[in-house]
Amino acid sequence: MSNPETLSLYDTLTRSYKEFPPQDSPARTNPDEPISYYTCGPTVYDSAHIGNFRAYIFEDQVVRALEYLGWKVKQVMNITDVDDKTIKGANPTGADNEPRILRERLDAYTAPYIEAFFADIDKLNIRRAAVYPRATRTIGAMVLLVGRLIEKGFAYRGEDGSWYFPIRQFPGYGWLSGLDLEQVSVGARVDSDEYDKLDARDFVLWKTRRPGEPSWDPTEYDAASPLPPGRPGWHLECSAMSGRHLGETLDMHSGGHDNIFPHHENEIAQSEAANGTTFVRHWLHCGYLLVENQKMSKSLGNFFTLQNLLDRGHEALAVRLLLLSTHYRKPLNFTFDGLRGAEANLKRLREFLRRLEREEASAPVAPDEELGLGGTGAGPLLSKLKDDFAAALRDDLNISKALAAVFELVGTLNRLLDGGGVRREEIAAARKTLLGFDEVLGLRLGENAGKATIEPAWVEERLAARQQARRERDFARADALRDELAAAGVVVEDTPEGPRWHVE
RNA sequence: GGCGGCAUAGCCAAGUGGCUAAGGCAGAGGAUUGCAAAUCCUUCAUUCCCCGGUUCGAGUCCGGGUGCCGCCUCCA
Incomplete structure (x- = not known):
């Protein structure tokens, strides 16, 4: 340290x-x-x-x-x-x-x-x-x-x-x-x-x-x-x-x-x-919190406990992200539009981590990697982003700048991964960087808490049936199977390498 | 009345005198897809509440307005 x-x-x-x-x-x-x-x-x-x-x-x-x-x-x-x-x-x-x-x-x-x-x-x-x-x-x-x-x-x-x-x-x-x-x-x-x-x-x-x-x-x-x-x-x-x-x-x-x-x-x-x-x-x-630009009060009907928001189908960690994404000394205007934005951001971060984990696991260790060659040079970028993130925190907890570094990590790595040739150790370093940022953000990106447990065999069975239907170009049946999985919280994504899924 | 804070695109928001005003969400178009999802590309503020001023140069400094918010002693 x-x-x-x-x-x-x-x-x-x-x-x-x-x-x-x-x-x-x-x-x-x-x-x-x-x-x-x-x-x-x-x-x-x-x-x-x-x-x-x-x-x-x-x-x-x-x-x-x-x-x-x-x-x-x-x-x-x-x-x-x-x-x-x-x-x-x-x-x-x-x-x-x-x-x-x-x-x-x-x-x-x-x-x-x-x-x-x-x-x-x-x-x-x-x-x-x-x-x-x-x-x-x-x-x-x-x-x-x-x-x-x-x-x-x-x-x-x-x-x-x-x-x-x-x-x-x-x-x-x-x-x-x-x-x-x-x-x-x-x-x-x-x-x-x-x-x-x-x-x-x-x-x-x-x-x-x-x-x-x-x-x-x-x-x-x-x-x-x-x-x-x-x-x-x-x-x-x-x-x-x-x-x-x-x-x-x-x-x-x-x-x-x-x-x-x-x-x-x-x-x-x-x-x-x-x-x-x-x-x-x-x-x-x-600073104070406003709701839809007004003081929160019971008589205005804009008074919310956490449970009120959960009851409306929102997620606690999205509420967290929304409440922390305005600089602490500024008034924070809570809106449902903003909450939906926070949910989209949270989803993007989770999606990105899943991609890193997936590609890290499947990335072949190329011969030149053993020699320390090749790769995309992601290392210097990661250390720059870590520096940016820490500098933002040191600057009176400038969360907006810190979040900008986080999203720059997401955007840049997604681009590099699309381009291919990223070394396994680079992907691992990116993953660790993201999880390091999350130590401060506290979005539990690395955890699967609260997610439904799904029997993989059950999912695979339906996926196989769906693939069969797709091959037969019976898309109605394929979509019905996907809907069935979605109802159980399973998101299916088709890729050139075949379908993949995760629980949401 | 006193004290303090805030005002940047549809929304959130960075920016503390100087390259083309970060980043995110939403939107539009495209690549990809059986359709989606995910991802990527392009696009999205000649302009920063208004009016003056300082300066070679201001969203950024100064003066004056306007608007919104908070506190001014718990139990009211």
Whole structure:
């Protein structure tokens, strides 16, 4: 393995391109040290939609690209399993009960959504992160974090016992989002439990227990904790979980553009106030997803989960290809036209790999090949394309350029193979190059997952009958046999060397 | 109102001052085929939202518009 290559990546905080990994990242000097990468995960109150998956696929691209370029990565993705929506979902009537019962109800409510989330990311071939910490299982770390904030004077208690973070005390507040605190309008609406904030813009760290809401007793984790029984505020979990699994300073943190404010802004404030160290060296955010040029919403009827698309007969990996083929920082306009285009592209890539495998297996090893002669000189082309591909990734993950290299490989090799005389080792090298690209694209080109298993003898029997019919020029019968095979998912292609088939 | 992003062919999209504006999808014509499929060839933006300006030269820089999108504190 050659030395890892650095990338030029846009950084949200400085609004500029920066070299990644950052200079002060331990991964830069210690080859065994992984890049620490924290990603905001799902709130499990419902099935994730394709807008969520754009972010998760983008983050998967980041990991895959870094690994392709030679880096080790430790990715952590949180699962938010306690917030207002999950609480409401778990206990719609608001009936009060013991905290333990309410916590159990919450777990029972989120469990199927957690399961669905993992099933979906598997279908989309999103690699699993190293850890998926759950908020409800990390309460102790959150309690300790608030404890440190209290010690340092970065938290105050409201009248009802909830604790808040005083944003005015944190000098860097607003930096990430570029918001000027004085300009942020303080809404006229003041929530009933916000009356005792010192500043209406302060955010809650720990909410005191309300009837009907699951709660945790902080003294179970820290006997000296002044926090009342209650639950964590929205932002606290990410600061606590990232610290627990990746340390006080992260190489990279990413999420959707809409997480910048207030979520990530508040994470910075909490973590840096508590630890006195830089929280994140590099911030990365992906753009929004539109559907047919409109915001995705249930009322417009353009709201899609992955399952909705599968139900319409689309393929998860085509959805993946579509969602990754727009540069991560640009708005992505999801259309069914685009999805069909992605399906065509995916088919072309699969077809190309099949051709390489087929021709590699049948290519004779010519006498001059043993001498290293002959062939078409595909080698230099392949190394150029690999260079182009890697350079595209290093250029702020320029996926369009990377895909151009992939399709140049397809077009050029198809031409060479049509011309003949390609050496077996050249074909093998092309195949390996394509599969190498797919390590980043994640389209499972080299796998046959999900394909129907067909009994070859059954197919051969029909093919033989069809050939017989063709020889007799009984094309109606030949086409009927081909249709029968097609119905079973078998695609037949006639060639000068006879028919060949594959399962689709 | 404040802050930020985007605008390139029917669709997706690269491009960050200089040869003929990448690549993909769709379309058209052709080779091949019994018909298909796959593949290949040809074709598909005198032009980059509009108006000015800078420059020998601008899609690329500057100014001004227009349009679309996001954020401006969770629980609304």
